[in-house]
Amino acid sequence: MIELPRRRLCPWFSATHVARIVEGIMMAFFQKVPNLIPIDLDNVASNDWIILLEANTIVDSSGELRVARTTQERKIVWRFRSFRRRPFLVIDGYDPRIHTLYFCPQLYKHDEHGRLVPLEGEEIGRLLAKALEGKVKLRLPWYEPSHKLPADPIIAGDLNKEFDTLVIDEAPDRPRLVASTGSEGAA
Numbered sequence: 001m002i003e004l005p006r007r008r009l010c011p012w013f014s015a016t017h018v019a020r021i022v023e024g025i026m027m028a029f030f031q032k033v034p035n036l037i038p039i040d041l042d043n044v045a046s047n048d049w050i051i052l053l054e055a056n057t058i059v060d061s062s063g064e065l066r067v068a069r070t071t072q073e074r075k076i077v078w079r080f081r082s083f084r085r086r087p088f089l090v091i092d093g094y095d096p097r098i099h100t101l102y103f104c105p106q107l108y109k110h111d112e113h114g115r116l117v118p119l120e121g122e123e124i125g126r127l128l129a130k131a132l133e134g135k136v137k138l139r140l141p142w143y144e145p146s147h148k149l150p151a152d153p154i155i156a157g158d159l160n161k162e163f164d165t166l167v168i169d170e171a172p173d174r175p176r177l178v179a180s181t182g183s184e185g186a187a
Contacts, residue, residue, distance in 0.1 A: 036077065036088040037101055044076055044087045048103040051125045052091060055136045055154055056098055065129035065136060068099060070121030100154050102128055109168040116167065127168065 052069040075090040091101070107124050108116040119127075135155050 035091050035094045036079065037091060037094060038081075039076075039087055039089045039103075041087060043089075043103050046103065047072060048105050049121050049124055050074060050089070050091075051102045051104050051121070051128055052094070053100050053102070053125065053129055053132070054098045055100075056138065065132055067122060067125035067129060070125045072121070096154075098154065104128060107168055119168065 050069075050071050051067065053065045054068040055065050069091070077088050077090055078085045079088055080086070089101075094101075104124050107119045107127070109119055111117045132155055137154055
């Protein structure tokens with residue numbers, strides 16, 4: 001039996017290397033990751049809390065916001081959109097019909113001794129849900145998976161994004177300076 005020499009597909013790589021490269025290219029085009037959320041470039045490297053709020057679920061259809069998840073860990077993947085690489089956040093179980101996502105910096109409060117202590121993620125989520133109270137759009141909690149995604153977000157209106165401080169409450173025994181007008185001091 002005459003053995004023919006094996007011809008390589010590519011002279012620099014073996015057949016297994018070429019197969020892995022082709023598989024990677026095919027997966028990049030055909031793999032669908034349903035839990036990708038487009039995010040801004042500023043949030044890729046930040047250390048902010050990720051707050052995932054949910055409303056209008058089958059469990060609670062009253063329209064109240066509930067904290068679904070809080071974390072500072074993030075998994076970022078880059079995908080091509082409009083011929084540019086864009087960052088996407090991967091969150092398991094994310095559904096845009098019932099969830100909304102916020103990035104929040106570390107917030108602080110005063111303890112009983114007047115020292116600043118950082119708030120936990122769950123507390124920050126509850127404060128955010130309380131701030132958005134009444135802005136939830138009521139929807140039917142029972143939806144078919146084949147329904148298309150709604151065009152409008154679950155939260156109506158904008159959240160105030162400019163704050164003067166990251167401290168939630170003031171110390172109760174802290175003295176306050178009262179501004180007086182010049183006419184009161186002259187008397």
